[in-house]
Amino acid sequence: MLYFDHCASTPPYPEVIDTLAEVMKAHYANPSSIHRAGAEADKLIGRSRGLLGELFGVKPEEWLFTSGGTESNNTAIKGVAKQYRTRGTHLITTQIEHASVYDTFRQLEREGFKVTYLPVSRTGHVDVEQLRQAMTDETILVSVMHVNNETGAVQPVEAIGRMLKASYPRTIFHVDAVQSIGKLPISLKDWGIDLLSGSAHKVRGPKGVGILYVREGIQLYPLLTGGSQERSFRAGTQNVPGIVASAKALRLSMQSASQRKERMEKLRGKLVEIVNAIPELRMNGSENREEMAPHIVHFSYPGMKPEVIVHLLEEQQIIASTKSACSSKDSKPSRVLLAMGAALPQASGGIRISFGDEHTERDVETLGEALKQMVDKLKPLERGMTTSHELR
Template sequence: MKTLYFDHCASTPPYEQVLKTVGELMALHYANAGALHRAGTEAARLVERARASAAERLGAKPEEVVFTSGGTESNNLAIKGVYFASSLQGTKHIITTPVEHASVFETIKQLGRWGAEVTVLPVDSLGRVSAADVEAALRPETVLVSVMHVGNETGVIQPIEEIGKVLQGRPRTKFHVDGVQAVGKVPFRWSGSGVDFYTASAHKFRGPKGVGLALVREGTSLEPLLAGGGQEGGTRSGTSNVPGIVGTVQALRLATESLESRTGTMRRLRLDLLDRLRSIPELVLNVPEDAENVAPHVINISYPGMRPEVIVHMLEEQGVLVSTQSACSSKSLKPSRVLSAMGLDEARASGSIRISLGDEHTEEDIRLLAERLAETVARLKPLERK
C-alpha cells in the first residue's frame, strides 16, 4: 500500500538533490570551517557562498544571515537576544499573539517569569491579529513585537506588512516574525519589510533537519544565546554545520525559484480537497477557504466529539499520515491553544486534524485521502459521544 504523507507542516521529505549534496559534503568537506589549513578554508568558503546565496534569495545582505540549528533556536535567539540586548532600563514590554508556535509562545512566557511584561493580543475568528491592536498596545517600554507569518496549525497569514508599517519610526521596538511555515509557501522579501528578525527551518522546505537560519537586521543589537568561539559573526557560536548549511540553501533555492508553480499546484489540490470534504458532513472546517488569507498547503478540520488521535491512527492503518495540532503539541490531550483563541468551542478545539500538503502530491492522492477520511468517519460514526 502506498503511504500518503500529508504532514508537511511537521516536516517535509528532502529533495533528492539535497540528500545527494549533504552526503557528498559530509564525505569530502568534513574539516572544521574555523581551521586555518586549506581544508578548513575550503569549508569556510562553502559556508560563505551559501550565506550569500541565501541572502540573495531572501532579499537580505549576507551579513544579515545567521545559520542556526533550526526554527526553535532561531526564534529563541531573536526573542531573548533582543530582550537581553536592550538598553532600556526598568520593566521591558513584549507584544505577541495567542496563536504563535510553542517555540515563540513558551519563550515569551519564560521571559515573563523572568520579569518581562507581556501583552497577548486577541485574534479574530480566522486567527488573525489586527495591526490596529498592535499599535494600540505599544508603549514607550515595548522592546519587541512577535507575530508569526503563517500559522502552523491553520495556515492563516498574518498582516506582517501592516504591522511593519505601524512600527516604522520606533527604532527601540523590534519586530520578530516566525517565518518557519512561510518560506517556500508564500512570498516574502526582507528588504523593505519592516521586519527586524525573520526565522526559518530547513526541514520545513525540504532541506535537512537540524539547520535553520535567522535574518537579523543590520545594526540590530542581539545578545548571543551561545557563548563560545564567536562563529556567525559572534551571534551564534558553534562549529559550522557545513553540509547542513549548504543543503539548506540548496533547498531554499529549489523552493523559492519555483514558488509560483509549486504554490499554484498546492492551492489547486487544497481546493479540490475542500470540495471533497463537503460530502463528509461530520467534518467541520476550522480555517478560511479563501486564498487571500491562508497559505496554500494547510487545512484544519474537526470531528466534534471524536478524539483526533483515533482518527490519526485509523488513517495511518490505511496508509495516510496526518497530524493533530502542531507536531510539538500533538501528544497533548488539551484543546488546541490556537483554535481556542479563535473562539472555537472545546469539542472542535480538542478534535482537530491538520492536513498539510506538498507539491509532490497529485489529484489521485487527494482523491484517496478524501475516500479514506470518509471511510474512517463512517466507521467512527456509531461511536460518537452524544
C-alpha cells in the same frame, strides 16, 4: 503511502541528499580552523550565506545559521529582550504562536518582562489596529508568525511591519516564517522585518539546520557563548554539510515557489470542498483563500479524539497530524483553536493536512474517500465522545 504531514517535516530533494553526502565526505574540517582545509569549509559557509542574500535581497552577513527553527526563534526573541532591556521591558506577541515562540515569551514573563498576547479573530487572524493600541513607549519587540503552523492562517505581517516602521521605528519586528518560506512571497526590506526565522527541513532540506535573518544594526544577546562563530551571536562549530545542503534546498524551493503556490491552491480548494461536504467535519480558518496558506487544511471532528482519526487514516496508508509536531503528543485541546473561540469539542478534535510537491488531485480524492470511511466508522461513537467532553 500518502504523506500529508509536510508542515511537520518534508522529504529532502534527492540532489540535497547528494550534496549533504558529498560535503560530509570532502569537507570535514572545522571551518574555524586556520589551515587550508578549514578555510575551504568556511568558504562553503560563506557561499551559502551569499546565496541566502541573493534569494532574499539582503546582505549575506545578515544571515545566521542555527540548529533549527526553535533555536532561531529563541535566539531572536531572547536575544532582543536581553540586549535591549534598558530601552523597555514590554513585548508583544500573539495567542497562536508556535510553542517555540509562545513558551519563550512565557519564560521571559517569569524573568520580569511584560508580555501582551494579542487575541485573534474566529478565523485566526491578528488585527493590526489592536496591535497598534497595545504598543507603548516601553515596547521593544513585536513577534508575529507569518503562517500559523496549525490552521494555516496568514497573518498581516506586511501591514504590521509597515505600521511599526512608520510609527514605532525603535521597536524590533520578528517574524516566524518557518511555515511560509518557499510557499509564500516574503520581502524583508519592504515589509520592515528586522528578524526572520526559518527551518531547512520544512523546505525539503536536512533536519538540524535553521536560518535567522538579523538586519544590519540589530544586536543580539547571545544564548550560546564560547566562540566567535555567526557574528558572535551563536557560538559553536557550524554544521557545514547541513548548511550547504540547506542553502540548496532553499534555492530549489524558492525558485519554484510561485508554481507551488498555484498548484497547492487547487489541491487545497478541492480538499476544502470535500471536507465541507461531510457534515460531521468542520473547517477551521477563513473561507477567503487569500487569508490562508495554500498548503494547509485544518478541520475538526468535534467530540472525537484526533489521535483516533490519525490512526484510522494511517490504517489506510494516509499520514496526517493533529497539530504542531512539537505538541502532537500533548492530549490537551489546541491552544490555537481555543484562542479562535472554538468550543472544547472542536478544539480537541483538530486534524491538519499539509501538502507537498508530490501530491496530485487523485491523492486528494483518495484522502477524501478515506475521510468519509473514517466518519462512517466513528459516527456511532460520536454521541458518547461528545458527552465525555461536556462532562469535563
